[in-house]
Amino acid sequence: MTEGGYEIVYTGQGGRNEKGIHIKDQELKRGNLALVKNELEGLPIRVIRGAHKKSTYAPPSGYRYDGLYRVDSHWSEVGNSGFKIWRYRLLKIEDDSIDIERTDPTNPLALGSNTKPIRKISMVQRIVRDTEIAKGVKKHYDYACQVCGMKIPTAGGFYAEAAHIRALGSPHSGPDTSDNIICLCPNHHVMFDQGVFSISDDLTLIGLEGKLYVSPGHEIISDHLKYHRDHYFSKK
DSSP states (O other), X not given: OEEOXXXXXXXXXXXXXXXXXXXXXXXXXXXXXXXXXXXXXXXXXXXEEEOOTTOTTXXXXXXXXXXXXXXXXXXXXXXXTSSEEEEEEEEEOSOOOOOOOXXXXXXXXXXXXXXXXXXXXXXXXXXXXXXXXXXXXXXXXXXXXXXXXXXXXXXXXXXOEEEESSOSSTTTOOOOSGGGEEEEOHHHHXXXXXXXXXXXXXXXXXXXXXXXXXXXXXXXXXXXXXXXXXXXXXXX
């Protein structure tokens, strides 16, 4: 676990023997799969930190409840042992007084009343994306998805999303450059970020049929594509 004041990179469970040594790949099931579902459904998780001499954020002894965190993203990588592990980026929820009352637990739509939601001002740290570069890529494709060709008309014009192939921010450190951005519809953006499909160096889609359309003047660096295949594509 890599710890910070408001960010944790958590390593998934499994793949170890009784001595704690990695002997096989971690699988996306049980607790590992549960964290992915938390990410998709926006459900917070409770974090309890244990004593760790190498972490300045850990308690000196025993365990300490550190509040609620949300699962921001997940990916896989090869650990120091040579086996695949799953990683999760957890971000602290500053206001952890989340309280949703269900009037009928058997009916997910029957929520308690919230006619006067409270507004609070908070400060967060985030990666500032160069929107001009993202806009440039989308304009280059006239807001058509590079996977399916769909253009979504709205009252304010066509809508598309700029997807970073190699994610920005720690620990991925992807660049906010046009060679790391593709233009996608919302559906294919979510599918790409969640590892439903990836892209080979020859632009053939992996996990879906077809090929990524790339128009003249837009270069995509193969190292970014490989990073996505190695860390996000789940059907290996």
